[in-house]
Amino acid sequence: xxxxxxxxxxxxxxxxxxxxxxxxxxxxxxxxxxxxxxxxxxxxxxxxxxxxxxxxxxxxxxxxxxxxxxxxxxxxxxxxxxxxxxxxxxxxxxxxxxxxxxxxxxxxxxxxxxxxxxxxxxxxxxxxxxxxxxxxxxxxxxx
Amino acid sequence: xxxxxxxxxxxxxxxxxxxxxxxxxxxxxxxxxxxxxxxxxxxxxxxxxxxxxxxxxxxxxxxxxxxxxxxxxxxxxxxxxxxxxxxxxxxxxxxxxxxxxxxxxxxxxxxx
Amino acid sequence: xxxxxxxxxxxxxxxxxxxxxxxxxxxxxxxxxxxxxxxxxxxxxxxxxxxxxxxxxxxxxxxxxxxxxxxxxxxxxxxxxxxxxxxxxxxxxxxxxxxxxxxxxxxxxxxxxxxxxxxxxxxxxxxxxxxxxxxxxxxxxxxxxxxxxxxxxxxxxxxxxxxxxxxxxxxxxxxxxxxxxxxxxx
Numbered sequence: 109x110x111x112x113x114x115x116x117x118x119x120x121x122x123x124x125x126x127x128x129x130x131x132x133x134x135x136x137x138x139x140x141x142x143x144x145x146x147x148x149x150x151x152x153x154x155x156x157x158x159x160x161x162x163x164x165x166x167x168x169x170x171x172x173x174x175x176x177x178x179x180x181x182x183x184x185x186x187x188x189x190x191x192x193x194x195x196x197x198x199x200x201x202x203x204x205x206x207x208x209x210x211x212x213x214x215x216x217x218x219x220x221x222x223x224x225x226x227x228x229x230x231x232x233x234x235x236x237x238x239x240x241x242x243x244x245x246x247x248x249x250x251x
Numbered sequence: 252x253x254x255x256x257x258x259x260x261x262x263x264x265x266x267x268x269x270x271x272x273x274x275x276x277x278x279x280x281x282x283x284x285x286x287x288x289x290x291x292x293x294x295x296x297x298x299x300x301x302x303x304x305x306x307x308x309x310x311x312x313x314x315x316x317x318x319x320x321x322x323x324x325x326x327x328x329x330x331x332x333x334x335x336x337x338x339x340x341x342x343x344x345x346x347x348x349x350x351x352x353x354x355x356x357x358x359x360x361x362x363x
Numbered sequence: 364x365x366x367x368x369x370x371x372x373x374x375x376x377x378x379x380x381x382x383x384x385x386x387x388x389x390x391x392x393x394x395x396x397x398x399x400x401x402x403x404x405x406x407x408x409x410x411x412x413x414x415x416x417x418x419x420x421x422x423x424x425x426x427x428x429x430x431x432x433x434x435x436x437x438x439x440x441x442x443x444x445x446x447x448x449x450x451x452x453x454x455x456x457x458x459x460x461x462x463x464x465x466x467x468x469x470x471x472x473x474x475x476x477x478x479x480x481x482x483x484x485x486x487x488x489x490x491x492x493x494x495x496x497x498x499x500x501x502x503x504x505x506x507x508x509x510x511x512x513x514x515x516x517x518x519x520x521x522x523x524x525x526x527x528x529x530x531x532x533x534x535x536x537x538x539x540x541x542x543x544x545x546x547x548x549x
Contacts, residue, residue: 138510139508139514140509142416144510146329150330154423181532181535182532185529188525192521192525229524232528233531236334239538241424243341243538244432247344248431252481252486254365254369254372255481261376274388276392276429276432276433280391281383283398283425284379284395287375291405294409297409298490303410304411304412306510307499307502307503316511317409318495320498323515323523326512327523327527329421335534338534340432342541344432344436345541345542353436
């Protein structure tokens with residue numbers, strides 16, 4: 109797979125950044141608007157999948173990238189678990205304790221640790237879906 | 252009651268595909284159809300006539316909202332469904348590499 | 364509202380049946396896409412925008428992965444024989460009749476249990492929020508998040524989300540282990 113024509117490559121180069129930015133917006137505003145970590149993570153993974161499909165297989169130097177997306181996935185789930193146990197250690201001993209101050213509902217910096225949970229789950233979902241896709245692509249080239 | 256009944260019919264269509272098809276890819280498609288009917292059923296049980304989407308404006312709290320609990324459960328189930336579908340597809344592709352066919356009858360008789 | 368949902372469901376059933384009976388595997392996958400994208404419209408009708416956003420992206424990625432599987436393997440479907448033809452007999456033989464009999468018995472049993480289960484269920488649109496009353500009344504003050512689905516997923520039911528993340532991690536590890544080509548020689 110050597111990628112598509114130059115028209116597709118240029119249009120993808122313009123569009124993929126916008127799709128990535130839209131995914132970040134969905135993740136960061138997960139406690140205010142519809143969306144959240146799961147939806148935003150899948151959109152971010154979709155932007156990378158778009159790049160791989162349009163530009164061919166050598167675009168990322170794929171072997172290394174699979175390792176890195178695996179590492180991001182592990183880091184995301186580890187941070188999620190650390191936040192959950194951080195409430196256990198630092199304040200009242202309740203698992204999944206909301207330990208940061210709440211703020212006024214409706215603003216961007218509010219809701220305590222829920223935006224952080226959104227960010228880590230978004231990283232985890234994006235890395236997981238990207239790893240799945242890259243595993244299939246690498247399998248196809250090595251065959 | 253008719254939408255619940257049609258959801259059940261959709262589930263039965265998926266079950267029919269899983270039981271009667273011989274192609275592995277079509278069996279996977281049948282499993283996915285069963286999953287989809289379940290998602291729609293769970294989302295239907297939480298629907299309230301005239302309710303808004305479950306996002307509350309703190310300044311203006313008038314009106315009822317839809318039950319957020321089934322939606323939260325379905326939200327996690329969708330992403331897990333994609334991951335398990337990809338796992339099934341990976342197993343199918345390894346079977347194709349070994350036996351050069353998707354027919355489960357031939358795969359069953361070629362073993363050993 | 365209910366008629367719109369019925370139309371969407373009939374479209375989903377038609378897409379599923381055509382997907383299971385298509386001769387070409389690529390057209391089977393396209394018909395499966397009809398089912399998934401109709402589900403998005405159903406979620407929007409049921410006032411669940413979070414689910415609609417997730418489902419439309421997940422369906423796209425699932426279709427891409429399925430097509431990539433088809434590129435590696437083959438597109439042609441197997442020749443399926445639905446009825447068994449024994450030499451010297453017509454299609455009405457004892458074997459096919461027993462198949463029809465078992466199918467009818469199973470269908471009647473499933474309808475009976477469906478009737479038992481759904482008698483306690485209220486009509487569509489009438490739902491008393493037993494557990495969610497607390498979430499709707501105190502969710503905004505308790506968690507600070509005005510999107511109640513996010514509040515339930517990450518605060519009230521955080522254990523579920525942790526388990527979901529673990530399952531996703533395990534599935535990805537399984538896929539990477541299955542698709543690895545160069546095995547270590549023991």
